[in-house]
Amino acid sequence: MKFVLPALGSVAAVALFAFSTTHQSAVAVERPAYDETFEQLELFADVLARVRSQYVVEVDDSALIEDAMNGMLQSLDPHSSYISPEAFREMRMDTKGEYGGLGMEVTMEDGFVKVISPIDDTPAKRAGVKAGDFITEIEGKSLLGATLNEAVTQMRGKPGEAINITIVREGEDPLYLDITREVIKRQTVKSEIKDGIGYVRIAQFNEKAANGLKDAVAKLQKENGGRLPGLILDLRGNPGGLLTQSIEVSSVFLNGGEVVSTRGRRADDVNVYNAEKGQMAKNVPLVVLVDGASASASEIVAGALQDKGRGLVVGMTTFGKGSVQDVIPLRGGRDGALKITTQRYYTPNGRSIQASGINPDISISAIPDDGKDRKRFSEASLPNSIANEDETEVSKDETKVEVKIDYPPEEYEISDDYQLQQAIALLKSGTYAEKLAEVQE
Amino acid sequence: MRADVLTGLKWTSVALAAALSLSAPLAAIADEKNPKAVYEQMELFADVLSIVQDQYVEEVDTPSLIENALNGALHSLDPHSSYVAPVKFTEQREAVRREYGGLGIEIQSVGGLVRVNHAIEDGPAYEAGIRGGDMITAVDGTDIRGKTLDDAVSGMRGLKGEAVTVTVLSPGETSRDVVVVRDTVRGRAIRHRVEQGVGYIQIETFNNDKLTDDTTRALADLNTRMGKLDKLIIDLRGNRGGLLTESVNISGLFLDGGEVLSARGRDASDNERYNAPAGELYPDTKIVVLMSPGSASAAEIVAGALQDRGRGVVLGRRSFGKGSVQSVIPLGPEDGALRLTTQRYYTPSGQSIQGRGIMPDLLVSSLKDTGEIRKRFREDSLRNFLINPDETNYEEQYEDIVYPDETFPDDEDFQLRKAVEVLKTSQYERLLDAQDARF
Numbered sequence: 094m095k096f097v098l099p100a101l102g103s104v105a106a107v108a109l110f111a112f113s114t115t116h117q118s119a120v121a122v123e124r125p126a127y128d129e130t131f132e133q134l135e136l137f138a139d140v141l142a143r144v145r146s147q148y149v150v151e152v153d154d155s156a157l158i159e160d161a162m163n164g165m166l167q168s169l170d171p172h173s174s175y176i177s178p179e180a181f182r183e184m185r186m187d188t189k190g191e192y193g194g195l196g197m198e199v200t201m202e203d204g205f206v207k208v209i210s211p212i213d214d215t216p217a218k219r220a221g222v223k224a225g226d227f228i229t230e231i232e233g234k235s236l237l238g239a240t241l242n243e244a245v246t247q248m249r250g251k252p253g254e255a256i257n258i259t260i261v262r263e264g265e266d267p268l269y270l271d272i273t274r275e276v277i278k279r280q281t282v283k284s285e286i287k288d289g290i291g292y293v294r295i296a297q298f299n300e301k302a303a304n305g306l307k308d309a310v311a312k313l314q315k316e317n318g319g320r321l322p323g324l325i326l327d328l329r330g331n332p333g334g335l336l337t338q339s340i341e342v343s344s345v346f347l348n349g350g351e352v353v354s355t356r357g358r359r360a361d362d363v364n365v366y367n368a369e370k371g372q373m374a375k376n377v378p379l380v381v382l383v384d385g386a387s388a389s390a391s392e393i394v395a396g397a398l399q400d401k402g403r404g405l406v407v408g409m410t411t412f413g414k415g416s417v418q419d420v421i422p423l424r425g426g427r428d429g430a431l432k433i434t435t436q437r438y439y440t441p442n443g444r445s446i447q448a449s450g451i452n453p454d455i456s457i458s459a460i461p462d463d464g465k466d467r468k469r470f471s472e473a474s475l476p477n478s479i480a481n482e483d484e485t486e487v488s489k490d491e492t493k494v495e496v497k498i499d500y501p502p503e504e505y506e507i508s509d510d511y512q513l514q515q516a517i518a519l520l521k522s523g524t525y526a527e528k529l530a531e532v533q534e
Numbered sequence: 535m536r537a538d539v540l541t542g543l544k545w546t547s548v549a550l551a552a553a554l555s556l557s558a559p560l561a562a563i564a565d566e567k568n569p570k571a572v573y574e575q576m577e578l579f580a581d582v583l584s585i586v587q588d589q590y591v592e593e594v595d596t597p598s599l600i601e602n603a604l605n606g607a608l609h610s611l612d613p614h615s616s617y618v619a620p621v622k623f624t625e626q627r628e629a630v631r632r633e634y635g636g637l638g639i640e641i642q643s644v645g646g647l648v649r650v651n652h653a654i655e656d657g658p659a660y661e662a663g664i665r666g667g668d669m670i671t672a673v674d675g676t677d678i679r680g681k682t683l684d685d686a687v688s689g690m691r692g693l694k695g696e697a698v699t700v701t702v703l704s705p706g707e708t709s710r711d712v713v714v715v716r717d718t719v720r721g722r723a724i725r726h727r728v729e730q731g732v733g734y735i736q737i738e739t740f741n742n743d744k745l746t747d748d749t750t751r752a753l754a755d756l757n758t759r760m761g762k763l764d765k766l767i768i769d770l771r772g773n774r775g776g777l778l779t780e781s782v783n784i785s786g787l788f789l790d791g792g793e794v795l796s797a798r799g800r801d802a803s804d805n806e807r808y809n810a811p812a813g814e815l816y817p818d819t820k821i822v823v824l825m826s827p828g829s830a831s832a833a834e835i836v837a838g839a840l841q842d843r844g845r846g847v848v849l850g851r852r853s854f855g856k857g858s859v860q861s862v863i864p865l866g867p868e869d870g871a872l873r874l875t876t877q878r879y880y881t882p883s884g885q886s887i888q889g890r891g892i893m894p895d896l897l898v899s900s901l902k903d904t905g906e907i908r909k910r911f912r913e914d915s916l917r918n919f920l921i922n923p924d925e926t927n928y929e930e931q932y933e934d935i936v937y938p939d940e941t942f943p944d945d946e947d948f949q950l951r952k953a954v955e956v957l958k959t960s961q962y963e964r965l966l967d968a969q970d971a972r973f
Contacts (some may be wrong), residue, residue: 130587133600135582136869140604140617141576143863148611149800149875149920157607158575162582164606165599169590175582238917358591421585428578434591479591 137161163240166433170479171201173420174242176430181422184430193252193274197222198332198386201241205229205261209386210330212296216272222260224386229267230259252276284309286316287325288517291377292297294327295342298334298390303341310345310374323378323520325513326394329408333389336417340366343397345381346404348372352397355417355436364438368397378525379404380516383453388412388472389438395451396440402533405525407451407516409498413472415439415446416479434479448472448481454532455499455519457512462500562773579603604872612875612920614860620870637690637698637714639664646680647671658717664702671709692716725753728759730954731818735958736769737784740776740832746783753787753815763816765957767950768836769824771850775831778808778859785839786810788821789848794839797859797877804877810839820962821846822953825894827910830854831879837892838881847965848894848951852930855913857887859918875920889914889922895965897930898952903937 144152162175176184196215199206206228211218229236231247248256260268282305284293291313295302306326333339336353340419343352347368354365381395381404389459392411398404417436423429438446450472472478501511519525565858583603587594604617615704634867638657639650648670653660671679673689682888690698696716703709723742725737733756735749742748757763785794789810823837823846834853840846851968859877864870879887891912901908938948956962 129596130583134576134583136865137579137600137603138576139865139869140872141607143872144611146605147799147861147863147874147876148615149858149877151800152573152892157610158579160610161603162579162607163582165603166586168599168602169586169594173590235917273647303706357589358593381565416591419589421589423578423581431582431585433586433589435589447554501860 107123107353130336143433162431166431167240170416170434172414172416173433174240176420176432178427178429180242180246181426181430184442185426193250193254194277195222195256195258195272196277197221198246198330199228199241205241205490206236206239206241206244209332212277215277216275220270220272222267222270222272222492223262227261228258229261232257233259248274250274256450282309283307284313286313287513288521289317289322290517290520291317291321291324291515292327293324295331295391297331298338298342300335300338302334302338303345306342306345307373307375321374321377323380323525325380325382325516326404327382327513328387328391328395329382329384329512330386331388331391333391333414334388336366336390336393339390339393340368343394344368344371346398347401348375350401351441353393354443356439357436364436378520380520382512382516383404383408383411383451384459384512385412385450386408387451388414392446392451393438393440396438396444396446399451399454400440400442402529405455405519405529405532406451407457407519408512409456409458410452411446411450413446413448413450413481415448415472415481417496437479445481448478452496455528456496457499457515458501459510459512460501460507462498463505553907575815600611607720608872608874610857610918613916614856614873614920615875616873618862618871618873619870629790636718637664637700640715641670641683641686643683643686648678648683658714659700660815662712662714664700664712664714665704667705669703670700671703674699675701684763694718713914724748724752726756728756729950730763732783732954732957733757733760733763733766734769734950735766735835737773739773740780740784742780744826745777746787749784749787750815757816763819765820766816766847767822767824767953767957769950770829770833770837770841771824771826771949772828773830773833774828774854775833775856778832778835781832781835782808782810785836787815788819788840789843790814790817792843793882793939795835795882796880798880799877806877815844820957820958822969824949824953824960825850825853825892826900827851827854827891829892829911830856830913834887834892835879835881838885838887841892841969842882842885844966844969847896847956847962847969849896849898849956850894850949851899851910851935852893852912852928853887853891855887855889855891855922855924857889857891857913878920886922886924889919890924893930895930895969896952896956896961898949899935899937900947900949901937902940902942907935961972 103307141154141157144157145154157491159175159177166173166175194215195217196212197217198209198212200209202206208217208222208224208226208228210224211222228244231244236244248258255271255273257269258272260270262268279296281297281299281301282293282295286292291310293304293306293313295306295311310321310324313324336355340352349368349370352366352368354363356363379398381398383391384405387395387408388411392413392415395406395411399406415438416434417438418432419435421433423431440446440451498517505511510518519528569828583596583599583604586599587596601619608615608617612783637659638654639659640652640654642651643646643649650659650664650666650668650670652666653664653668670686672678673686676689678686678689690700692698694716698716699711699713701709702712704970723739723745724735724737726733728734733753735752735756737745737749753763753766782794791812794808794810796805796807821840823840825833825837825848829837829850830853834855834857837848837853841848857879857881858875860873861876862870863874865872881887881892909915936952942948956965
């Protein structure tokens, strides 16, 4: 079974969803050297035997093996891990079950849990948690050294229960926040007409995303008398989700053709995913809004529309989560499951998203220029992240002529959403076609 | 599940079955109480390894996967257990076998220049005429100006007996080349002086195999200078420990035989007892041991032994609590070694130091009162630390701590002043009596 995971562990209801395609690779596989593996397993068993007999207190074998597997898998990349039977059961329940969370996207940095973004209208957002905050303690207990999973598990629990978290923010005293868990329900798709321009926001690529988008586009077209002068697809802060949904979402704007391909280690391990024919929003000028928290499925959509010249990608460089994880149940899940990175995503033009992300056609910042070269939090900044194997491309990006970023004026209110206002202005200015032609060259 | 996963499972099962019949360690596991469970655990691990080898997005390096697996398992036990990979292990052994030589200077980087803070007396640099305050501008002809201190030091270190040419600039003179022959240089582990009529020794580390000899000499010197060494302060603040034998021998200087500590493993057969030699150098000397939260391991052994045996008073703050013993177990020529916690230390009265440390007889703070106990970094602040099964409260109580008052000068040592005060008054005897009540 294959899953496409959101880029980041999440306290909210970002869950995992089954993805119906299974691809069989029936080709004979070249085995790694037997002898080496054999010797290494023997070494492992040897150490285990000594720990069992000589450690100062009795040890729990299964906990020891679990920690060993996690030590091994987490050394590969930040998205690979072992999932214990209990966690695997919970994970499968999560896809439908209700549990309480705080409502934020989190990841791991410098051994601490870092907030990518608090989700609108959730306890975390209302309590004043901000993007970039570090969570250092839960219920007074330090999180230093804890895994992301452990931290997320501690934050989740019964809705209605309050927990205390310690937030550290640069240059400020630690904040101690009591936050009451809630069932985090995220409206997947939001839409409205803004200044005569259609606006659709997709919060995550769950199974409602594509249909939600189609309904929204139909509704907006109807409201506007059948035709939209322009449409903004807002994927900012969208951590990803289901691959199938990203294909279907792209199909709303494309008339067939490749959306994305995934490639594994072996040359024959390639899957190409094509858009359906139909293209509901044909000829509607399109701006895709992205930022550093747009990851995975969001990057697939932005990358496909950009490569196909179907829209202008506007905002800031995306996260760069271009890897696919398989969740492989071990003995039907009785022994838990293994989550490992097996493939990379490539845009139709063959660009790997991994680590480098999607660069916008027009760079617009949400916050005023502080003069500093702002360090972007991205996949590449995760410890152990898989490098983009296309080194030439990365180095090309680095030497690329300085990207011009459009910053809001200093006194600009962040809540006024500069990126969105600029996107609307762009669609209304009549220069869209010109700009699109420009970036095509 | 994918077809290739299934074949992977089959293959590993076969490999393991073979391993079980051949390999002693696997057999050792299989022989225990519940062989099936352990076998299944090993099989699960082998499955996971096989899937990773087969399906991970990039080629994987099996030895480094195993190294990370072992460290994942061992770090989960406690912060001091780990796997030492083959290369590192060889390096460690080399470091022990070959004697590295140095020049015997303490250096500091001052505006991109390397300045000699102190040349150890009788050290090679000192013999060659280098003194504190000199600048070093080049090593073997390589200019080290503007280089990092690490770079400068690495040029100066090397094998004992080898000569190195350093270019030295003494204040007010032109630079000159000095040839220095590297020699083994022992850092000063002990300092001593007479402090307000009281003998004072400071032991910085127990990682020095001449420590007991040096201490014996220092005590003799104090005895001569004071006429009679009747009062002694042993300062172990910030001492992170070191060689167990040195801690036993240092304790032995002040004890007439009897137990200093015991190390106990999971089985009674693993227990080891360490005794002081008979005969005591200064039986009538009153002793105060100074402790801080940074005093660990061997330092805690000395303080614990003198306290438990009623031989001295411990003053300061609760110590670190590193009361576990790690054994380095070689795993075979190509396999590196295992650093594993195998025993705990116990003081003569049977208290485990692990995670608790030594509680002073008199709690004295070096810093001024802030109205609450400042959290200090100790063993029990480490994630996953090995828990002490003794559940009696060992936390310092705020109201028990003596703080320097507002007027006490910041550049003076309040704990040292209190130690002198205790030794010179009847408080010393009162604190010893209170110890008796405790044990």
